[in-house]
Amino acid sequence: MSPAKTAGGTPMQREVVETIFEKGAPGRRAFACPQAGVPARDRLELLPARLRRAQAARLPQVSEPELVRHYVRLSRRNFDLDSGFYPLGSCTMKHNPRLHERVTALPGHARLHPLQDPARAQGALELMWNLERALGEIAGLPYVSLQPSAGSHGELAGLLLTRAYHEERGESRHKILTPDTAHGTNPATVTMAGYEVVKVGTNADGGVDIQDLRSKVDADVACLMLTNPNTLGIFDPNIEQIAALMHSVGATLYYDGANLNAVMGKSRPGDMGFDIVHFNLHKSFTQPHGGGGPGSGPIAVSGRMEPFLPRPVITRSEGADGALFGLDEDRPQSIGKLRGFQGNYGCFVRSYAYICSLGADGLRDASEIAVLNANYLLARLRELCGDALPLAFGERCMHEFVLSGAPLKRDLGVRTLDVAKRLLDHGFHPPTVYFPLLVDEAMLIEPTETETKETLDAFAEALAAVVKEAREDPEIALNAPYTTPVRRLDEAGAAKNPVLRQQL
Amino acid sequence: MSRYTAVTPADLDVMLATIGAASVDELFDQIPDGVRLREQLDLPAGMTEQDVYGHLLDLARRNTSAEDEITFLGAGMYDHYVPAVIDMLLGRSEFLTPYTPYQPEISQGGLQVMFEYQTAICELTGLPVSNASVYEGPSAVGAAGYLAKLANGKRKLVVSRGLHPHSRETLRTLSHGYGTEVVEVPLRDGVTDPDAWAAAIDDDTCAVFFQQPNVLGAVEDAAALAAAANDSPAVVVGSYDPLPLGILATPAECGVDVAVGEGQTLGNRLDFGGPSFGFFAASEAYLRRMPGRIAGETRDVDGRRGFVLTLQTREQHIRREKATSNICTSQALNALAGVVYLSWLGREGIVELAELMLQRTAYARDTLAALDGVELLHEQPVVREFALRLDVGGLDGVRRVISSCQDEGVNPGYALGRDYEEHPEGLLVAITEQRTKDHVDRLADVLARAVAAERARAGAGHEVPA
Numbered sequence: 001m002s003p004a005k006t007a008g009g010t011p012m013q014r015e016v017v018e019t020i021f022e023k024g025a026p027g028r029r030a031f032a033c034p035q036a037g038v039p040a041r042d043r044l045e046l047l048p049a050r051l052r053r054a055q056a057a058r059l060p061q062v063s064e065p066e067l068v069r070h071y072v073r074l075s076r077r078n079f080d081l082d083s084g085f086y087p088l089g090s091c092t093m094k095h096n097p098r099l100h101e102r103v104t105a106l107p108g109h110a111r112l113h114p115l116q117d118p119a120r121a122q123g124a125l126e127l128m129w130n131l132e133r134a135l136g137e138i139a140g141l142p143y144v145s146l147q148p149s150a151g152s153h154g155e156l157a158g159l160l161l162t163r164a165y166h167e168e169r170g171e172s173r174h175k176i177l178t179p180d181t182a183h184g185t186n187p188a189t190v191t192m193a194g195y196e197v198v199k200v201g202t203n204a205d206g207g208v209d210i211q212d213l214r215s216k217v218d219a220d221v222a223c224l225m226l227t228n229p230n231t232l233g234i235f236d237p238n239i240e241q242i243a244a245l246m247h248s249v250g251a252t253l254y255y256d257g258a259n260l261n262a263v264m265g266k267s268r269p270g271d272m273g274f275d276i277v278h279f280n281l282h283k284s285f286t287q288p289h290g291g292g293g294p295g296s297g298p299i300a301v302s303g304r305m306e307p308f309l310p311r312p313v314i315t316r317s318e319g320a321d322g323a324l325f326g327l328d329e330d331r332p333q334s335i336g337k338l339r340g341f342q343g344n345y346g347c348f349v350r351s352y353a354y355i356c357s358l359g360a361d362g363l364r365d366a367s368e369i370a371v372l373n374a375n376y377l378l379a380r381l382r383e384l385c386g387d388a389l390p391l392a393f394g395e396r397c398m399h400e401f402v403l404s405g406a407p408l409k410r411d412l413g414v415r416t417l418d419v420a421k422r423l424l425d426h427g428f429h430p431p432t433v434y435f436p437l438l439v440d441e442a443m444l445i446e447p448t449e450t451e452t453k454e455t456l457d458a459f460a461e462a463l464a465a466v467v468k469e470a471r472e473d474p475e476i477a478l479n480a481p482y483t484t485p486v487r488r489l490d491e492a493g494a495a496k497n498p499v500l501r502q503q504l
Numbered sequence: 505m506s507r508y509t510a511v512t513p514a515d516l517d518v519m520l521a522t523i524g525a526a527s528v529d530e531l532f533d534q535i536p537d538g539v540r541l542r543e544q545l546d547l548p549a550g551m552t553e554q555d556v557y558g559h560l561l562d563l564a565r566r567n568t569s570a571e572d573e574i575t576f577l578g579a580g581m582y583d584h585y586v587p588a589v590i591d592m593l594l595g596r597s598e599f600l601t602p603y604t605p606y607q608p609e610i611s612q613g614g615l616q617v618m619f620e621y622q623t624a625i626c627e628l629t630g631l632p633v634s635n636a637s638v639y640e641g642p643s644a645v646g647a648a649g650y651l652a653k654l655a656n657g658k659r660k661l662v663v664s665r666g667l668h669p670h671s672r673e674t675l676r677t678l679s680h681g682y683g684t685e686v687v688e689v690p691l692r693d694g695v696t697d698p699d700a701w702a703a704a705i706d707d708d709t710c711a712v713f714f715q716q717p718n719v720l721g722a723v724e725d726a727a728a729l730a731a732a733a734n735d736s737p738a739v740v741v742g743s744y745d746p747l748p749l750g751i752l753a754t755p756a757e758c759g760v761d762v763a764v765g766e767g768q769t770l771g772n773r774l775d776f777g778g779p780s781f782g783f784f785a786a787s788e789a790y791l792r793r794m795p796g797r798i799a800g801e802t803r804d805v806d807g808r809r810g811f812v813l814t815l816q817t818r819e820q821h822i823r824r825e826k827a828t829s830n831i832c833t834s835q836a837l838n839a840l841a842g843v844v845y846l847s848w849l850g851r852e853g854i855v856e857l858a859e860l861m862l863q864r865t866a867y868a869r870d871t872l873a874a875l876d877g878v879e880l881l882h883e884q885p886v887v888r889e890f891a892l893r894l895d896v897g898g899l900d901g902v903r904r905v906i907s908s909c910q911d912e913g914v915n916p917g918y919a920l921g922r923d924y925e926e927h928p929e930g931l932l933v934a935i936t937e938q939r940t941k942d943h944v945d946r947l948a949d950v951l952a953r954a955v956a957a958e959r960a961r962a963g964a965g966h967e968v969p970a
Contacts, residue, residue, distance in 0.1 A: 038867035075598035078613035082597035108564025114777030123566030188820035290837025294779030336677035341777025359550030
């Protein structure tokens with residue numbers, strides 16, 4: 001590493017941390033087991049040896065202070081949203097209000113058993129009912145199931161609903177259309193739901209290629225899955241025509257809600273003609289991402305899909321003392337359950353608190369500022385490094401945009417990956433890279449509404465500095481990063497000779 | 505301006521000028537007129553932080569949580585103590601707020617946590633490979649079915665009725681998509697009927713599923729269930745409660761190919777059903793068909809030890825329609841709670857905790873079965889949960905008994921008749937380290953009176969027993 005070649009650098013912990021399994025010593029412990037306090041029975045009489053494991057699991061043997069220090073030190077080897085800008089496209093890394101952690105931890109929410117009698121869980125059911133109504137209003141589709149655990153789980157729910165809908169009409173359809181800009185989860189879900197993927201092209205403006213779509217639409221198409229605005233950050237101007245075309249052959253229209261943060265209070269998927277929408281509560285509705293979950297992927301649907309919703313559904317009736325909420329399992333046409341219990345309630349509490357905080361105005365403002373921030377950052381980047389990193393499609397964007405690193409690669413041999421790695425030395429999380437697939441050397445940038453203008457300026461200047469430096473000495477970017485806890489890792493080697501657990 | 509955004513009027517002027525737009529509204533010109541929302545969303549106005557807190561507190565107070573009653577309710581999620589270190593570590597920004605670790609150089613903390621978690625799950629199950637978590641228990645069962653379908657292409661999933669009803673239903677929902685049929689095998693004397701099980705397995709069997717301990721709390725003869733599939737192509741899937749694995753024979757020892765389960769009991773709160781995590785471990789043969797993220801160890805260019813997401817050619821963002829699963833966002837933070845909890849319990853602690861549950865469960869089982877109108881539903885070995893039959897005329901009687909116990913501050917457990925028509929009078933009672941002898945004695949007192957009252961009511965002709 002050459003200090004002269006480093007930028008600001010990250011404040012993260014650089015010393016390698018041994019795994020918890022390499023720490024501790026026999027006899028150490030953090031847990032003091034209570035006394036059983038009941039008349040002791042012979043353990044082998046209660047559970048005979050043939051049903052017992054031969055040797056104890058070799059779990060760590062550490063004291064509480066050792067445990068805490070280990071994981072705190074490990075945490076300091078992570079970059080996180082609270083410490084820095086995280087413009088990961090299609091991930092909507094907006095601020096996570098700490099109020100949400102506080103209210104979710106209230107014992108009435110946190111220690112509520114999912115099988116508690118609904119009569120004794122009225123607060124939770126009312127919260128879920130209110131959240132369903134709010135999400136339905138935002139989507140413009142009135143019927144909501146909160147059950148799916150994440151976006152991809154919502155997609156699966158949506159396609160299983162589509163299957164149930166067509167089956168109920170005595171139809172057997174086989175194909176699902178997805179644009180080539182789609183998230184990878186879309187085609188993966190299609191296969192899991194037992195359908196065949198048919199790809200639809202993108203036109204010169206970044207929208208669905210209508211001619212290509214027309215040529216692929218027939219009575220064997222069950223559904224079109226669309227993200228709008230799409231992963232290029234472009235709102236499809238032909239959306240009404242696309243919806244009419246799909247409905248004319250009896251297909252359903254599925255809205256991947258990953259990009260909903262662009263249009264809350266501005267435009268509604270239901271009004272665009274969609275039948276099914278999934279929400280990513282861990283994106284638009286600020287459930288913290290946790291380093292890869294938990295998430296939550298509720299769906300909202302139109303009337304014709306409602307009978308097939310996952311069960312149970314939440315019900316509301318007027319009781320003697322006001323509204324009474326319940327769980328209805330008696331749903332004969334339901335596709336069934338997609339998971340245990342009622343979904344990721346802890347995520348519902350957070351997102352409901354968020355919607356309460358913002359209200360109708362605040363949600364619209366969030367989308368407006370998300371789009372404003374994205375266009376401002378785009379304008380700054382075009383001004384500072386537009387030749388090296390041109391905008392892939394269009395002139396303006398919605399809440400995110402795609403730059404292409406193709407000129408930089410062609411002229412200097414510096415790839416998007418190298419630019420991303422060099423950004424790490426500037427203390428920024430890089431954008432999503434190499435997605436969407438149809439843009440060469442893609443860089444998908446989503447700043448979100450919660451960033452200040454100063455942060456956007458600093459990021460634009462850092463990216464410009466990386467480009468300028470690459471022109472002077474491409475080697476610097478090619479070998480970046482320099483200041484991170486580790487430098488480039490041998491991913492090919494990791495896949496070739498997998499070491500997937502600590503050997504003991 | 506909301507409290508979570510920062511564009512001042514002065515900022516706005518500069519930003520619009522830089523963009524070259526006259527107004528924010530102009531930026532939305534891309535949206536065709538026909539689908540522009542002209543009116544405001546029909547939602548309440550925004551609230552201050554303190555008002556939102558008050559509202560959420562009010563809702564929380566209208567729930568009866570495990571803090572408000574002595575609960576013996578389990579049936580898939582259990583009221584274990586969550587140590588304070590977990591709250592503290594999960595609340596750290598560095599664990600709470602990153603995305604999935606797409607940039608390994610600045611995500612070593614999260615990646616190493618995954619590697620440690622995988623190690624702990626491998627130790628618990630005895631199986632050689634674990635992924636970094638899936639959503640939760642029942643959908644993990646569904647994911648195992650998809651793995652089997654990809655592995656052998658067979659059509660039939662054989663499922664013990666001892667598998668949690670949510671797991672069975674999830675499997676049925678998901679397998680309807682991927683094109684398999686589900687065949688159920690009944691229980692006999694509280695465990696999977698071995699003859700019906702063997703008879704259901706044939707050359708067209710894709711996978712077999714059982715739960716350990718099963719839904720009635722009974723410890724299954726897992727080795728025998730697995731052996732029955734030896735001469736078939738079937739993948740043997742066991743859905744395990746992880747804490748009893750502190751003492752129970754491991755999936756590997758029993759010949760299980762894929763072990764999955766609900767991870768809530770490992771340091772996660774009840775949270776009315778989620779978020780928690782599902783674990784997914786398998787024998788080496790299924791490594792490249794595993795769903796979800798997997799962390800692997802490697803070196804950086806300077807030779808330093810590090811970790812990356814690996815074997816990504818299985819995953820949706822690379823393989824798209826040929827992926828082994830569509831899962832993307834999973835349950836990383838909940839899996840962190842899992843590995844911290846297992847480290848907190850430690851090598852000796854997990855055995856002590858399981859033995860503690862074994863002793864207290866035996867005491868509770870004996871105490872309650874001695875009450876008038878109460879008998880054991882089965883006599884199989886149990887570790888943390890057991891099933892009773894209340895002689896109260898059917899499911900409605902059981903519901904009334906539960907409700908009157910709850911009125912006295914004790915939740916006696918789960919009415920099995922909600923899911924098992926063959927056990928209309930079943931009551932499932934769960935024990936954790938938080939339920940003491942005094943709690944059990946109190947339950948015995950309350951339950952005895954409630955059952956007696958219900959029987960007197962039936963005897964008095966208020967109801968014709970079923």
